[in-house]
Amino acid sequence: MMPAARTWSFIQGLFRRNAVETGMSEEIRFHIESRAQDLVAQGASPEDALRRARIEFGSTEKYREEMRVARGLRLFDELRADLVSGIRGLRRSPTFAVVSTISLALGIGANTLIFSIINSTLLKPMGYRDSSRLAVIWTTPSQNRQQISTSSVSTYFGLRDQTRLFESLGAFNGGGCGIRTLGSDRDGGPAERLFGQCFSPSLFDVLGVRPEIGRAFTDSEDQVGNVAPVVLISHGLWMRRFGGDPQIVGKQIDLNQIPTTVIGVMPANFELFKDPNAEATRTPIIDCILPLELTPTQVQSKVGGLTIVGRLKPGFSLRQGQTEIDTIAARLAASDKERHDGLSTRVDALQAAAYRDYRTPLILLEAAVAFVLLISCANVAGLLLSRTAARRGEVALRCALGAGRVRIVRQFVTENLPVAIMGGVAGVILSAAGLRVFQLIAPRDFPRVDQITMDGRVLAFVACIVLVSSVISSAIPALQASKGALVDPLKESGRATWGRGRMRFRRGLVMGQMALAVVLLICSGLMVHSFIRVVQTDLGADPKNLLTFEFRLTMAETVTPAGRYRGLGLWNISPLPARRFEQVLERLKGVPGIRGVAAANFTPFRGDAVKLPFVVEGHPAPAEAQQQTANYLAITRGFFDVMKIPLLRGRDFDERDTADSTHVMMINETMARQFFPNEDPIGRHVTMDFVPDERPWEIVGVVRDTVTSPLQREQLPAMYVPHLQQPAKFTGPLWYIRSGMYFVVRTTSDPMRMSSAIKEAVAEVDRNTAVADLRTAGETIDNQLRNLQLYTLLLTIFGMVATILAAIGMYGVMAYSVGERTKEIGIRVALGGRTYDILFMVFRQAAVVIGIGVAAGLLGSLTVTGLIRTWLFGITETDPATYVFISVFLLVVGAAACLVPARRALSVDPTIALKYE
Amino acid sequence: MTENADLLPGTLDLLILKALSLGNEHGYGVLLRIQRITGGALTVEQGALYPALYRLEHRGLLETEWGTSDNNRRAKFYGLTSAGRRQLKQETQRWSRIALAMSTALGTQEV
16 A cells, blocks of 8 residues: 555664654553543542553553554564574574584585576676677578577578668678688797687677777678788787787788788677587687688588677567568578578577587586585474474464464574574585686686676575575474474473374485485486596597697698589699698607607597598499498508507508509498498498599508597597598588698607697798697597586585485484484383394384485486486496496495484483483 | 454544544544544543554554643654545545445344
């Protein structure tokens, strides 16, 4: 009715409590005295008048209380009283306080930690102006909108020109197109590999970013087939390479040996998320920004490559954006079958798209910590239940005096609040420490990892879960205590016992805890088991003391156009790169400390390989639909020696295999098994199918399988060819694999100590091509395992915390039960019961609780573990070994939690126990 | 919230509003006015008046001010707010309708 007035009088009541109370007294006194005065005027004696006035007024205390109620102050009084009583209760039973606080601290701490990470990754807006209006438009197959990929140039142009709901669209190419070599000629510094991105001129406006100094591209600088040699450099590169030169804008630098004008410097805080389709090992760091550099061929092509980013007009939702883009896509597909047939799109919020890979893991981790919190609440609830038993007399008395059930429940919840708050404070401290550790161990490319803080939103979240855990953990005991509380306990003359039902209830809580702990432990157990499998994977080659680096020439040095083939560009491959690779190889062989060196067109263990279609001479041709493909790996001589990949049959490549000799091929075991199951592959001929003048390759050897990545799910067939024998023409974007090679260097000692010697040696051969991505094979492997390792570690920690909490719960219920049955045990001992009988009694009860809990947990796990399937390698989500191990582990933990109560039961002295009553 | 058993629920609130519509008054004065306007027919335990006054103030129907009484003592005076006046009007109409309905009903039964 008048909420403002109510609130005001309530607030006044709170803060001017004394004034209100004095006012009430004064008002009542005035009333009684005025009445007495009137009575005196009517002829009563002063004493008699005052007495009568008091009687007529009624109970002042009663009315004063009603006046407080009328002002809404009673609720506050009760809350305060309950809080005070809660704190007093804590002081009376410090064990309860400590155990509950620790339980809640662990639960709340884990939740705070994960929520802090979620907050900074998925919730806190990205650092772009009005970032909630930014969206990414993906191209998807029309049957599966989950499978996103980049878009073709023509799709970008089509959408950009037709959209009305988006203020503007921009695009960037996050693939290899922005990778440049910064030449050494001008400033004398070493050649350096730059990780660049190619931006459409409009992308700056879409994102709302401006260069720190200088300007962004203009449309005229990024015309199809006519690109101006201009570049924006990052703040980091500006400082690192150019010493923060204030005159940098307008200067020329050499990028891929083309003189390029620096037109601006991006601000220090500018970051673009990592293109989800980019290689796993690429850093999100951008050294420079280049124009899109579109060729007329690209515009005609169906091939993707562009990530489209759009800014919605104010007031339009993503859903509306999606609807509009769908319409335009359908129109494009209908009007231009050649380039857009079957075009389908998906519009995502920019933030969701950027941190897509982290969303599911983080949500799963949040679910895990929610489990942990439930277990800690159950602990507090269990402890409260036993305290409640002692308080049943009090509760019954209060009910008898007219306290409603709601009032009792409220009392319990409020009394429990101090514990929850202490747990919350301790939890925040715990998670702050946890966050520090997380920031130390998280992979460098974890989104905004250095910006994770506990901001207002995190603290509000903590406040919420403190309240929620207070309610969850005290509601059950309160309902239990107030249920039918009236008569029985009073009859029992204050004896603190529970009905069997209540004991069963508490056991039920512990079963629930056990079950949740089992689910968590099985999930983490599966992850650990799978991780061990991954680490122990037989790589098929030796990564120890192995260094890899990329040596890549420019497009201009590699190819000249040679027309078109099957709708793609055709390129003449210059002999220069291959000659340069051989020169580098020869030069490195002479460096002391290098035991062996070779090169390949892929990085070992990094998961990148090109698959090409092939046919085997004399075999029936595969049906059109099921093209057979294998990894295409061009290598130098000595590759298998350096990698320590054993030759199984036939011979290795050697000096006989020159550019002009018979084309020879080696295959891996899987290829031999899959395509030559009942015959000897040696001497058979294989023809690939991607250039006009294909020549057959004769298989001369079979080598052992090597994994392409430690996380590979299946071993693929592989064809190795001498790089010198590759065709003189290459099709489409595949020219790229001819422009560079990944060198593998086997060193005699710590490989990273060789890095400067290697760089110097390579510079002697070619001072304008950088030694890029120099790292050990071990690092390449670790990089791919980092996220998995992080999730495994977190989940294992949470699983262990859950186990400890469940063990505390188990201990609590057994200790209580033994305490309750002291008399019974006393009688048994007095009647000649043996140690065995007593132990049997205690453990039978425990076995029921643990058994049911574990069984329920196993059933739960079977339904839940499918969620982590994508994180499991080498085992399935129903891996029996893990299930058995975890079950046994929890049975042992549960039994261990009963040891102390069991000892207490054994030490019961019948004479004392029986007197106890 | 115990009302005096002699009163129908809500009656006391309405009587207070009515009494105060004649002008601001302190608690004891309100009691005297109620006794006067009801001809002493409706009686309440005197203390019951105060929770009702507080409730009405809390609902924003009354405003209060400390002042000096006729016998020259400090006293808390109550007065109607505009919301209070509206409420009084509505309640009076509602009451008249009920009273009419009741007396009609009871009258019919006697025939």
